[in-house]
Amino acid sequence: MDYVSHLSCINCEKTYPAEPDRYLCPDCGEEGLLEVEYDYQKIASSWSKAELAAEKDRRIWRYGPLLPVESSTRRPPLRVGDTPLYQSPDLARELGLENIWLKDDGLNPTGSLKDRASAIAVVKALEAGARVVACSSTGNAASSLAGNAASLGGLLETVIFVPERAPGGKLVQLLIYGATVVSVQGTYEETYFLSRDAINKWGWYNRNAGINPYQVEGKKTSVLEMAEQLDFNLPDWLVFSVGDGCTIAGAWKALQDLREIGFIDRVPRLLGVQAEGCAPITEAFYSGEELKVTEENTVADSIAVGNPRNYKKAIRGIKRSQGEMVNVSDEETYEMMRLLGRTAGIFGEPAGVAGLAGIKKMVDRKEIGSRDEVGFVVTGNGLKDIDNARQAAGRVIEIEPDLELLTQTFAKKGIIKDE
Ligand SMILES: *Cc1c(COP(=O)(O)O)cnc(C)c1O
Ligand SMILES: [Zn+2]
Numbered sequence: 001m002d003y004v005s006h007l008s009c010i011n012c013e014k015t016y017p018a019e020p021d022r023y024l025c026p027d028c029g030e031e032g033l034l035e036v037e038y039d040y041q042k043i044a045s046s047w048s049k050a051e052l053a054a055e056k057d058r059r060i061w062r063y064g065p066l067l068p069v070e071s072s073t074r075r076p077p078l079r080v081g082d083t084p085l086y087q088s089p090d091l092a093r094e095l096g097l098e099n100i101w102l103k104d105d106g107l108n109p110t111g112s113l114k115d116r117a118s119a120i121a122v123v124k125a126l127e128a129g130a131r132v133v134a135c136s137s138t139g140n141a142a143s144s145l146a147g148n149a150a151s152l153g154g155l156l157e158t159v160i161f162v163p164e165r166a167p168g169g170k171l172v173q174l175l176i177y178g179a180t181v182v183s184v185q186g187t188y189e190e191t192y193f194l195s196r197d198a199i200n201k202w203g204w205y206n207r208n209a210g211i212n213p214y215q216v217e218g219k220k221t222s223v224l225e226m227a228e229q230l231d232f233n234l235p236d237w238l239v240f241s242v243g244d245g246c247t248i249a250g251a252w253k254a255l256q257d258l259r260e261i262g263f264i265d266r267v268p269r270l271l272g273v274q275a276e277g278c279a280p281i282t283e284a285f286y287s288g289e290e291l292k293v294t295e296e297n298t299v300a301d302s303i304a305v306g307n308p309r310n311y312k313k314a315i316r317g318i319k320r321s322q323g324e325m326v327n328v329s330d331e332e333t334y335e336m337m338r339l340l341g342r343t344a345g346i347f348g349e350p351a352g353v354a355g356l357a358g359i360k361k362m363v364d365r366k367e368i369g370s371r372d373e374v375g376f377v378v379t380g381n382g383l384k385d386i387d388n389a390r391q392a393a394g395r396v397i398e399i400e401p402d403l404e405l406l407t408q409t410f411a412k413k414g415i416i417k418d419e
Contacts, residue, residue: 003043004068007034007213010312018068020128023211033313034213036068040260049263052228058082060116060221066257068217069123076151078109080119081221085229090343092374095356096363100374101235103226104346106381110147110173111140112302112352113222113247113379117209118144120218125149125156125205135207136161136188136195138170139302140380145207146177159204161195163188167301169386189307209246210309219250220257222377227258234268235373241355242272242281242325243303245314247379252317268375270323271368272314273358275300275330281311282325285318299330299388302351302380324367328357334392336360337382347382347389 007016009025009032016022018036025032047065055062060081064071085103092100108115118141125133133149133156135141142160149156158179162171163186174181184191192208199206209215227234234255240248251270258264274282277297284291291311296304308314318325336356340346355376362368382389397413399405410416 001068001070003038003065005037005039008037009033010035010316020124020214021130021205023206023213030211030309033211033310035313036213036217038066038257038260040257044261047261049232060119060218060225063221063224066217066224066261067120067221068214069120070127073123073127074152074155076119076122076148078115078119078148078151080108080115080148081225083107083222083225085226086344086346088344091340094339094343095360096370097359097368097374098371100359100376101226101230102344102346103222103229103375103377105222105377105379106346106348106352108144109151110144110177111381111384112144112349113219113377114140114144115148116221117141117215117218117246118148118207120214121145121205121207121212122148122152122156124212124214125207126152128205130156130203130205132157132159132202132204133207134159134161134195134199134204136192138162138166140384141207141209142179143170143173143177146174146179149179150177159198161191161198163191167385167387169384173384208309210244216246216250216253216310216313219247220254222247223251223254224258226375226377227254227264232258232264234264234266235375236268237271237359237368237372237374238268239271239273239355239359239374239376241300241303241351241353241358241379242274242314243305243351244308245281245310248272249310249313249317252313252321255321267321270318270321271355271358271362272318272323272325273355274325274327275303275333275354276327277330278304278306279327280306281308281314282327284311285315285325298350299391300333300350300354301385301388302349303354324362326358326361328354328361332357332360337389337392338394340378341382346378348378349380349382349385350388350392352378352380352382
């Protein structure tokens with residue numbers, strides 16, 4: 001943490017030393033999200049693109065000067081980050097664009113972008129001297145925390161709180177990573193409160209991204225990486241699916257970091273995409289009013305956050321980038337799952353591809369120009385949620401083991417034309 005100067009409250013601007021277990025501004029409570037502040041001048045004068053290029057570690061740790069961790073703390077050995085960036089002309093054409101860049105963050109070790117935040121969380125937990133890390137979640141935050149903690153081989157235990165309605169598939173990943181999984185008989189809100197009380201009672205490290213200021217710093221590495229992969233010429237737009245708001249807030253933080261240290265001079269516009277059935281941040285973005293808690297009616301479960309705790313950072317970042325927000329239906333998301341798979345060979349979970357539907361909408365409305373360059377991060381792997389994918393995927397051909405029958409069926413379906 002040679003370059004972290006302090007934490008500052010986004011509500012009252014009071015500052016605090018960057019202790020590993022400092023979560024919220026005590027004066028402002030839940031409103032008092034903290035922001036990690038860096039000494040950009042010091043970074044700019046002691047770090048260069050050439051030095052970054054020479055760094056052999058391909059993982060997120062290569063951005064060390066812009067990360068809030070001590071250089072001496074152990075890192076989880078997993079390969080977090082270093083995900084591929086593809087150009088997809090066929091997908092671009094289908095969306096009405098000339099070019100799109102796809103970053104496949106579903107290829108992180110536990111299958112989502114959340115690994116970037118959880119890797120930081122376990123390092124901060126070690127710095128705080130914790131033996132246990134905890135969060136309440138049913139999805140990717142939880143599994144990435146369990147996986148990253150497990151990779152340290154017994155240094156840290158993980159306790160995860162899930163509401164009883166949590167889908168079985170997501171629980172399995174947690175159990176395989178050896179987490180203690182507590183299924184709470186109650187609503188998600190009650191689950192969250194029980195986790196909070198338990199964390200306070202036993203002094204565990206708290207990974208809840210809504211209040212832990214270091215999580216945004218991990219999430220920002222997807223954009224740091226994309227910038228480096230594009231030789232610091234970022235596209236005109238960067239697009240993210242938005243749930244709690246932490247990921248897109250991280251994107252803005254990365255852009256600010258890169259500009260302040262002189263690695264980029266032009267900043268892309270951010271497009272945040274929510275599901276129609278759960279869009280409290282879009283609502284607050286356009287109304288300018290306080291956020292209203294909504295229901296969570298969408299198949300894109302990783303962005304189904306009715307009471308997002310990071311929305312202020314998200315809205316501020318999108319506004320500062322001259323960005324926009326838009327909502328998409330579940331049907332549009334399913335269509336994008338098929339399109340992404342068919343044209344780019346990438347299988348994303350619903351929340352991981354919802355943003356593509358937002359791009360299509362913005363191109364149709366001519367708010368994104370057909371010649372604009374667009375970058376999109378696929379945030380989660382489709383194999384995590386097979387039940388939903390099945391809804392999007394269509395049907396197999398069922399047939400008896402008979403070549404004649406197969407020939408007829410193919411002919412009927414137009415799969416193989418007569419020679
Ligand atoms: C968490 C998540 C998001 C959204 O990130 P937020 O920080 O909650 O806005 C998008 N896609 C996937 C797959 C996620 O797991
Ligand atoms: Zn404050």
